[in-house]
Amino acid sequence: MALARRPLExxxxxxxxxxxxxxxxxxxxxxxxxxxxxxxxxxxxLKPSRTRGGMMQAPMLAKVGLAISPNxxxxxxxxxxxxxxxxxxxxxxxxxxxxCYLTExxxxxxxxxxxxxxxxxxxxxxxxxxAKGQGTPALLRALELKILHHxxxxxxxxxxxxxxxxVCVPFDEPARLAALSLFEADLDAxxxxxxxxxxxxxxxxxxRLKQLSHRPLRSVQFLKSIGV
Numbered sequence: 001m002a003l004a005r006r007p008l009e010x011x012x013x014x015x016x017x018x019x020x021x022x023x024x025x026x027x028x029x030x031x032x033x034x035x036x037x038x039x040x041x042x043x044x045x046l047k048p049s050r051t052r053g054g055m056m057q058a059p060m061l062a063k064v065g066l067a068i069s070p071n072x073x074x075x076x077x078x079x080x081x082x083x084x085x086x087x088x089x090x091x092x093x094x095x096x097x098x099x100c101y102l103t104e105x106x107x108x109x110x111x112x113x114x115x116x117x118x119x120x121x122x123x124x125x126x127x128x129x130x131a132k133g134q135g136t137p138a139l140l141r142a143l144e145l146k147i148l149h150h151x152x153x154x155x156x157x158x159x160x161x162x163x164x165x166x167v168c169v170p171f172d173e174p175a176r177l178a179a180l181s182l183f184e185a186d187l188d189a190x191x192x193x194x195x196x197x198x199x200x201x202x203x204x205x206x207x208r209l210k211q212l213s214h215r216p217l218r219s220v221q222f223l224k225s226i227g228v
Contacts, residue, residue, distance in 0.1 A: 008065030008078045011035055014123065015060040016103040020046065026056060028077055030064065031106050031123070036114040040066055040075040059096075059103040060086040061127055088131035094228055095130040101219035102126060102143060105205075108213050109151045119150050125187045137198050138182065138190045144205040145183040153208045157183065167203040175200040 013032040021027050026045035031037050045056040065079030089099050102123060110116050126143050129135055148154035155166040157180040163170050179201045181191045193201070 007067075009035075009068055010063065010065050010079075012120075012124075013062060013064045014103060014106075014120075014127075015056065015058045015062065016107050017058050018045070018056055027074070028056060028058075029107060030077075031103070031110065031120065032064070032066075033117055033120045034115060035066075036116055037107070037110055037112045038066075038075055039073075040064075040077040042077045045077070056080075057086075057090070059089070059099045059127075061124065062086070085127060085131040089127065092130070092133050092135075093226060094223075095133055095135045097219060097223045097226065097228060098135045098140060099127060099130050100222065101140065101217065104217050104219045105144065105147060105209070108209070109147050109153070116150055119147060122146050122187060129187065136190070137195065138193055139187060141179075141193075141198055141201050141205075142182040142185060142187060142190055144202070145179060148205060148208060149183065154183070155204065161204070167200075167207050169200060169203050171200060171203065179204060 011032040011034045013030040015028050016031050016037075017029045019027040019029070021041070024044045024047045026042050028040050028042050028045065029037070030040055042056055061083040063081040063083070064077060067076040067078050069075075090096050106119070106123065110119060122143055126135070126139055129139060145154060155161055157176060160173075161167060161171040161176050161179075175197055178191070178193045178197045182193065182201065185191055
């Protein structure tokens with residue numbers, strides 16, 4: 001699906017969510033490596049396409065061609081080449097639910113037009129692990145901490161975490177050390193952390209999330225519905 005009106009600008013992007021626009025068109029919210037988060041109009045995006053191999057879906061990783069006009073807030077998606085990892089993630093219900101969760105929190109914590117290349121690379125690395133069926137709660141906690149650091153919401157982990165201002169529960173020394181190790185580790189080499197400690201570490205993120213968003217996360221509701 002090519003556009004002739006303006007030359008296309010190419011980028012790597014995650015489709016984080018879709019909004020129906022009319023019968024078959026849609027607006028895709030994208031998290032691009034170079035351009036950050038933006039929205040793009042997709043003609044017939046909700047219809048099967050030979051170019052896309054199906055209808056637009058989220059979450060999805062792809063190389064995209066965008067027609068961007070300085071006079072318009074909304075770009076137009078002119079070309080899309082879906083990464084095969086997207087289909088692999090969609091084939092694992094739990095891994096797909098976790099991918100939905102990660103895209104949802106990216107939309108909340110990463111501002112539009114913020115070229116968050118480091119977060120994009122981390123998310124792509126996590127997406128690759130999910131595609132292999134290797135997603136874990138530790139992976140989610142590590143990426144949450146990295147997103148908080150990027151957005152300026154991560155508390156100082158070099159000393160005790162203040163339970164009055166940074167989390168909702170008492171935060172002990174093992175949890176602090178676990179959070180620090182998860183934040184500093186590469187996503188391919190995460191340390192082993194007990195589930196009970198991971199639940200405490202998660203409070204850092206959930207405390208900040210409650211400050212920024214009062215709506216329940218759809219991905220969390222879905223994960224609960226499948227027993228995760």
